[in-house]
Amino acid sequence: MKKLINSPDTVVTDALAGLAAAHPSLAVDIENKVITRAGGPTAGKVGLVSGGGAGHEPLHGGFVGFGMLDAACPGEVFTSPVPDQMLVATKAVSSGAGVLHVVKNYTGDVLNFQMAAELAADEGIEVAPVLVNDDIAVQDSLYTAGRRGTGATVFVEKIAGALAERAAPLSEVAAVAAEVNERSRSFGVALTSCTVPAAGKPTFELGEQEIELGIGIHGEPGRRRGPLATAREITSAALDAIHADMPLSGDLLVMVNGMGGTPLIELYIVYNEVHRYLSGKGARITRNLVGNYITSLEMQGFSVTVCALTDTLTDLWDAAVDTPALRWGR
């Protein structure tokens, strides 16, 4: 697998240096691997910290900025960050109003954020966590580590970030974050695997005519393998799975997300199928995103995330945002 890197050992730090050079609106602490807003914490505002393995760009560093995150801490590729990083980030964004930790439901992320929250509490910082677990391909937490956090993370960070910008207290910011998660569902499909730079070979092999259904965002295999089909058939399978879990009706926010190696032209083909499918159910897509927002290195494939909107959530979604990867209204 060919990759544009200098060395497998410096992938994350080299990319952070590039992020810092490209975006003067960000302050990047390369040694601790923490990205914050260049202006520092806003007085009286709840701080939003997110983090997770690298390899999902633009998540999370690309979502640091006005109206969204205050800090992000990337771990190694597909490996959750460590508590020390999260503590540095939490202290950097703390202005006394408390800090929200946006945690995707993976064992490593949960354990490390839990330890970081304890360390922050020892230093007198109030931390509330929100656990994102929108991926319906994982069926039942009785038999698994529970549903994974995937596309809804982008919605949670945007909407909770907007409410925090309006100086809402930590309890309300945490509540809206949890509400967005509860109202969101995702399903992912891979056409190819991806290669962790330090591993040097693809995580799994897929034949020319095979796809992997129900993938997460770490190049891990999904729930089942199936034959390659048309965009319409694959999209229907993904949305059937979501519809069976949360009936699709009313006003919806929909994201068709590329996994890193999918051409935009194909994502628009998928979006068209999503639109057709949802119209058939009598639902209305009132807001949408089409593009690469939460990726899996160079994997080919897509995920679709649906959030059942309320007027309040729509208003917060529409609020101004100014980050490297999401920007409008300002």
Added chain:
Amino acid sequence: MDAGFFRAWVTEIAAVVQTQRDHLTQLDAAIGDADHGINLSRGFGAVEAALAQAGTPTPGSVLILTGATLISKVGGASGPLYGTAFRQAGKALGDGPEVDLPALAGALEAALSGVQKLGAANEGEKTMVDALAPATSALSRAVAAGASPAEAFSALAAAADAGAQATISMQALKGRASYLGPRSVGHEDPGAASTALILHALRDVALRQAR
């Protein structure tokens, strides 16, 4: 067993996870996200660097520094879980300059209990607990039966191996492999495999020093 013994154990672990780095990563690629060997190799490399810099006069202090460094440097699930295991073992060993076999058996029980509390995993769920739990009981049983150190450490390593092998037929109920459901059956759990390597390293160091 003094602080030097435990430093030798950690050095042995660092060497073994480096040698087995790709094997562990391949096990993880089959049912996880292909980073276990990479992360442990990076983590124990950092532990060696930390031990070279700090004074660790007692067995307990060696294991506590090992655990704290793993928590600070590794990330993922293995960082907090192995970090907690070593920290709890170190705390259980106390402040003495030497520890005996019963104390070490008690420390491994403390490690197991710390891992189970943090990760909420029980035996049979295809995790590191499936190697650590039988190995810990095997050591405690050997100690209670008055076995020699050589016999006791061999029982520990053999039970860890058998435990890791037994994960092949299990369906994962915890950790990232659980997302695969029934597809996780037929693969050795990478965490159980690395636990077996770590306990093998303990046996090897003990047998070498007994000579």
